[in-house]
Amino acid sequence: MMVCKVLSFAALMVSAAGAAEITRQQLANAQTDNASWLTYGRNFSGWRHSDLRQINASNVAQLVPQWMFQTGVQGKFETTPLVFDQMMYVTGPTNHAWALDLRTGRQIWHYYQPLPKGVSICCGQVNRGFAVLGEKLFKVNLDAKLLALDVKTGNVLWETEIDSIKKGYSATVAPLVAKNLVLVGVAGAEYGVRGFIDAYHADTGRRAWRFWTVPGPGEPGNETWGGDSWKYGGGSTWITGAYDPELNLTYWGTGNPGPDWNGDVRPGDNLYTDAAVALDVDTGKLKWHFQFTPHDTHDWDAISDLVLVDVVRNGQKIKGVVQANRNGFFYLLDRTNGKFLLARQYTKVTWADGIDPKGRPILIAGQDPSEEGTKSCPSVGGGHNWQATTYSPQTGWYYFTTTEGCQIYYKTFQEFREGQLYTGSTGSPILMEPATGAVLAVDPATGDTKWKFETVTPPTSGLLSTAGGLVFAGDREGYFLALDARTGKVLWKFQTGGMVIAPPITYQFNGRQYVAVAAGAAMMTFALPGKP
Amino acid sequence: MRRIWTLGLAAAGLCAAQTELKNPLANVAGAAEEGRIRFRGACSLCHGIRGQGGRGPDLTLGSYSAGSADADIYNVIFNGSPGTEMPEFGARLEPEEIWRLVTYLRSIAGREAARVAGNPGLGRKLFWEKGQCGQCHRVQGTGGRMGPDLTRVGRQRSLAYLRESVLNPSADLTIGYPTITVVTRDGKKIAGVQRAFDTFSVQLMDSAENYYSFFVNDVASVKREFRSLMPDNYRALYPEAELSDLLAYLAGLRGTEEKK
Numbered sequence: 001m002m003v004c005k006v007l008s009f010a011a012l013m014v015s016a017a018g019a020a021e022i023t024r025q026q027l028a029n030a031q032t033d034n035a036s037w038l039t040y041g042r043n044f045s046g047w048r049h050s051d052l053r054q055i056n057a058s059n060v061a062q063l064v065p066q067w068m069f070q071t072g073v074q075g076k077f078e079t080t081p082l083v084f085d086q087m088m089y090v091t092g093p094t095n096h097a098w099a100l101d102l103r104t105g106r107q108i109w110h111y112y113q114p115l116p117k118g119v120s121i122c123c124g125q126v127n128r129g130f131a132v133l134g135e136k137l138f139k140v141n142l143d144a145k146l147l148a149l150d151v152k153t154g155n156v157l158w159e160t161e162i163d164s165i166k167k168g169y170s171a172t173v174a175p176l177v178a179k180n181l182v183l184v185g186v187a188g189a190e191y192g193v194r195g196f197i198d199a200y201h202a203d204t205g206r207r208a209w210r211f212w213t214v215p216g217p218g219e220p221g222n223e224t225w226g227g228d229s230w231k232y233g234g235g236s237t238w239i240t241g242a243y244d245p246e247l248n249l250t251y252w253g254t255g256n257p258g259p260d261w262n263g264d265v266r267p268g269d270n271l272y273t274d275a276a277v278a279l280d281v282d283t284g285k286l287k288w289h290f291q292f293t294p295h296d297t298h299d300w301d302a303i304s305d306l307v308l309v310d311v312v313r314n315g316q317k318i319k320g321v322v323q324a325n326r327n328g329f330f331y332l333l334d335r336t337n338g339k340f341l342l343a344r345q346y347t348k349v350t351w352a353d354g355i356d357p358k359g360r361p362i363l364i365a366g367q368d369p370s371e372e373g374t375k376s377c378p379s380v381g382g383g384h385n386w387q388a389t390t391y392s393p394q395t396g397w398y399y400f401t402t403t404e405g406c407q408i409y410y411k412t413f414q415e416f417r418e419g420q421l422y423t424g425s426t427g428s429p430i431l432m433e434p435a436t437g438a439v440l441a442v443d444p445a446t447g448d449t450k451w452k453f454e455t456v457t458p459p460t461s462g463l464l465s466t467a468g469g470l471v472f473a474g475d476r477e478g479y480f481l482a483l484d485a486r487t488g489k490v491l492w493k494f495q496t497g498g499m500v501i502a503p504p505i506t507y508q509f510n511g512r513q514y515v516a517v518a519a520g521a522a523m524m525t526f527a528l529p530g531k532p
Numbered sequence: 533m534r535r536i537w538t539l540g541l542a543a544a545g546l547c548a549a550q551t552e553l554k555n556p557l558a559n560v561a562g563a564a565e566e567g568r569i570r571f572r573g574a575c576s577l578c579h580g581i582r583g584q585g586g587r588g589p590d591l592t593l594g595s596y597s598a599g600s601a602d603a604d605i606y607n608v609i610f611n612g613s614p615g616t617e618m619p620e621f622g623a624r625l626e627p628e629e630i631w632r633l634v635t636y637l638r639s640i641a642g643r644e645a646a647r648v649a650g651n652p653g654l655g656r657k658l659f660w661e662k663g664q665c666g667q668c669h670r671v672q673g674t675g676g677r678m679g680p681d682l683t684r685v686g687r688q689r690s691l692a693y694l695r696e697s698v699l700n701p702s703a704d705l706t707i708g709y710p711t712i713t714v715v716t717r718d719g720k721k722i723a724g725v726q727r728a729f730d731t732f733s734v735q736l737m738d739s740a741e742n743y744y745s746f747f748v749n750d751v752a753s754v755k756r757e758f759r760s761l762m763p764d765n766y767r768a769l770y771p772e773a774e775l776s777d778l779l780a781y782l783a784g785l786r787g788t789e790e791k792k
């Protein structure tokens with residue numbers, strides 16, 4: 001018996017030696033690496049789908065908690081954890097991060113950088129996760145910094161300022177590693193920033209390129225901004241993009257134009273806000289763009305996941321990219337050239353009477369914000385916001401959460417002042433008509449809804465699908481759920497005691513499949529009953 | 533400047549009663565305008581888009597229940613007002629943002645208060661006896677618990693809002709007070725006020741203050757409505773003069789000792 005123990009200990013030591021280095025090849029093959037979760041969207045296409053099936057529709061009802069890590073940090077947890085080599089890497093609010101032992105949930109290291117004063121943050125001191133390459137973990141800090149941490153210690157290897165917090169920039173996005181570059185976006189479109197997407201060399205932190213989401217004078221698209229309005233044009237980039245290595249393109253959604261609710265001061269379409277942009281990974285040059293909401297006056301960022309899905313339409317295979325846009329419509333585009341293929345309304349919409357054949361919304365009059373307030377739908381957060389989505393190659397369906405509700409939109413005139421809130425007024429919920437929500441399954445080739453699981457409040461979490469025929473979701477009231485991927489039926493639920501905002505992930509460790517999710521201020525894992 | 537504000541922040545957090553805080557933006561051009569923009573986003577939901585009040589107190593009167601110094605207003609925004617729905621904004625707003633709000637509130641103050649014409653003593657009798665309001669509402673520890681506690685309602689609500697709440701109780705519900713109706717599988721109907729509600733379960737309290745908890749799947753139906761369980765016949769019950777007395781009583785409920 002003693003011999004056995006010594007042997008297994010030795011075996012563990014061997015498996016751990018020299019580990020914790022993630023190669024470009026491993027990132028490229030992330031979808032087939034069941035022991036790991038290596039990038040924000042699980043694979044470069046952003047599917048958030050796992051081929052694991054140990055936990056499946058027939059046994060998920062037995063799922064039980066395995067360990068829980070209480071962070072002790074207040075705030076919203078929006079992190080997608082990374083998992084590899086016996087460790088889970090978790091980012092938290094307010095510049096916290098941890099490495100946790102995968103077996104026990106015990107803390108191995110903790111990173112924390114106190115937030116300097118003067119950071120403008122509209123919507124919570126959040127962070128959405130790490131990226132990894134080699135022995136470096138990459139994360140942004142709220143004060144618009146990009147850092148590389150030593151995977152073994154959490155020590156800072158390099159740190160670079162993305163841009164100045166004095167101008168209203170902040171950062172919440174999980175970086176994307178493509179080739180040897182670390183791609184990041186910024187937040188701050190409520191503060192009159194000019195948005196961009198940056199790429200940094202992974203080894204040094206030196207900037208390789210920058211793509212401005214609001215073109216400057218002399219650049220194509222600048223003519224879509226009246227006067228100097230482009231200077232404060234917004235177009236932030238706060239959700240991780242996707243990457244197609246074959247096409248050498250990275251796809252990012254862009255945020256609202258600034259100021260959010262007063263379009264009078266920025267006449268024109270306001271390119272490239274509320275758009276999908278496809279950039280050459282090596283140079284950051286724009287290959288194509290598609291603007292979902294020209295001249296937006298409702299704060300409908302187009303930052304929702306852009307998920308790369310190949311579909312068959314009219315007998316023809318198409319390299320597609322899908323998005324459940326905040327404006328209430330689901331879109332399918334050709335990701336090789338940005339061509340608009342279809343849009344389908346998926347929630348209550350009062351501002352547009354559909355989308356025309358070129359992909360442009362058919363506007364309904366009287367829906368713009370006003371001084372006295374205008375009721376319009378969807379609400380400010382949109383029909384679907386940033387919450388992570390999932391595509392299951394097993395069902396062929398795309399899954400996302402929805403908000404069913406309306407809001408009062410106010411408009412006012414406002415002088416721009418650097419670093420100050422620049423929204424042109426506000427949106428206000430209608431207290432007597434609280435929004436409800438749903439988890440939707442949609443056929444990406446047609447936009448047809450396959451099923452709808454309705455919830456009393458909009459689901460707050462991201463989604464995960466598995467080859468076990470499951471979709472995992474969480475809600476505002478603290479429930480973590482497993483739904484049948486084919487029917488939407490609830491097969492399992494657990495009351496976590498805290499709002500589930502983060503997307504769940506899954507991985508295999510020591511022969512068992514685990515599902516992990518942050519809820520409240522804790523990280524927790526679940527598995528079928530058995531010996532850990 | 534930043535250091536001064538940080539010290540002020542600590543003082544506000546530790547000792548809300550101190551009034552040494554000075555508004556550094558009191559005479560700064562543009563501060564009131566920036567405060568107005570912030571107000572619309574952070575405050576208008578309860579206090580009205582122009583501070584005219586509603587669910588929250590009217591802020592255009594120039595008198596505030598927490599004190600009238602700039603520091604008092606700062607402290608209320610920073611710390612919230614315990615026992616009311618006014619949340620603390622200290623963790624969400626920078627000190628300078630709070631000062632901008634204070635500056636804005638100063639700029640809109642001065643509108644004459646709507647006069648409370650009635651007799652509060654008569655109003656008290658009407659509340660407890662004719663209207664039987666104490667069956668569901670509590671004042672200073674006396675009365676029922678199904679409806680909102682009214683001990684401080686005169687500080688929390690504008691006069692116009694109080695009037696509408698009496699005459700048309702379902703026009704705007706206090707947060708957390710929707711009506712829940714559950715029908716059990718054996719046909720029993722239970723109506724009460726919501727205590728908690730989610731996709732899978734519901735908790736409620738009926739007029740006899742019985743507490744119930746159900747899983748949605750275990751009952752025949754669950755209905756949530758944004759209407760009040762309060763009777764809507766008070767316009768018929770109270771002639772205008774009596775209504776005026778009742779409102780005077782309600783407007784005088786400010787959390788201080790109240791004798792029945």
